[in-house]
Amino acid sequence: MAASGMEEERVSGEVRREEEEDDDVPQLSAAAMDALREFLAEQQRPEEQAEEGGGGGGVELLAEDWRMSQFWYDDRTARALVEEVLRLVSPSGSGSAAGAVACIACPTLYAYLKKTEPGVPAQLLEYDERFGQYGGDFTFYDYNRPEELPVAMEHAYRVVVADPPYLSKECLEKVAKTVSFLAQPEGSFLLLLTGEVQKDRALELLNVHPCGFRPQHSNKLGNEFRLFTNYDPEDRLGGWDLGTK
DSSP states (O other), rough: HHHHHHHHHHHHHHHHHHHHHHSOOOOHHHHHHHHHHHHHHHHHHHHHHHHHTTTTBBBOOOOOOOOGGOOOBBHHHHHHHHHHHHHHHOOOSSSOOSSSSEEEHHHHHHHHHHHHOTTTTTTEEEEEEEGGGGGGGEOOOOOOSSTOOOOGGGGEEEEEEESSSOSSHHHHHHHHHHHHHHHSSSSSSEEEEEEGGGGHHHHHHOOOBSSOOOOOOSSSSOOOEEEEEEOTTTTSTOOOTTTOO
């Protein structure tokens, strides 16, 4: 009996020590746990979208990488942009491309464009080398080296669509140099997608105005996002929104 009592006391002591050690382990607050669960859910959604064929219509998109400031357009936005780009490269509306398209850091547009009209000559300029899966349509692009691009791409594009990865003056200035490098000297069209905060700077650097159409992302962003063009879209894309303050 004495031995049994000693054994019970030893076991009880070990349990107490384990409980004390558990108390020493840092514990997340309920609010922190909720934030962590929300973050993990946000990371999972893009992966599920990629596995299911992207944002809709069978368009396959890679998972967003928030570390590279990647945020894909929603289906409505991507389709509206594709419709406009096709109109610009092929004014006759026949679908036969009269000019090439350069997509600077906007892989969603490229994917939807090639799905809609595979014959359109389009080049995706991207830092993320996962997009090398597009073969010859992919060009590695680092906005810090805005003109380090193949000579064959200089002034070769009728339509340039740019979505600078960061909302900074430096980033927009360097992307503007890339736009100048790529665009045909005469009769080229520019669509710029960036934050409302860049409006004045975009006008100064690229002579673009905001449109009434409001682009959206699959994962909603906190910053107000706008579409700017260097041409008057008239009754398309909501026209120029020149009254915006």
